[in-house]
Amino acid sequence: MQQQALTAMVAWMRLDTALKAFEASLKRDHKITALQLAVLHIVSERPHIPLAALRKALIAHPATLGQAIDDLRRKGLCQVRSNPEDRRARNVAITESGSELVAAVPLTGPMRLRDVEGEAERLVRLAPALGDAVELFGLAQWVGKQGR
Incomplete structure (x- = not known):
């Protein structure tokens, strides 16, 4: 049992180290977080996605996701607009700059699984x-x- 536990710990540390290094490179090279990259990937595939659907897809706290999207909006990587069908709801869309960033970042992490x-x-x-x-x-x- 001890050997299996050690093997699992080493595998986890390898994954954790790789994820942290990838996230650090995202911040250093592109000035975004892994959550923000996930937002951009989803929004690139589902134009004008409702914010509530994005929150559900990412299992993100409303404040955390709101801050991430506000930062993306300030950087010109996404747009947030009122939903024409429900003025209380907001839709998120990717910008051309956001699409260029998604294309520039290696497809890594959970978003890669679909491909x-x-x-x-x-x-x-x-x-x-x-x-x-x-x-x-x-x-x-x-x-x-x-x-x-």
Whole structure:
């Protein structure tokens, strides 16, 4: 059991180190966060997505997502407009600069999974393995209600 635990710890540290290095390069090279990159990817695929749908897709706290989108808007990477069908709702759209940034950043992390071909079996195993990781590492209480 100890060897399996050590092997799992090393694998987690490898993943954690790679994610942190990627996030640091995003901040250094493109001045955005991983959450902001995820927003841009989703908005590039779903033009004029309602903010509520974006929040649900990303399992993000409203204030956290709001700050991320406000920063993207200030940088000219996305636009936020009132929804013509429901004036209380807001839609998010990517700008040309946002599309250029998405094209410039290597497709890395969870957003890459949708473009992975020929790996169906590995993807089927990945979701429960990541769920197990959250539980086994004692992190479930920090996931939030939507991620459970």
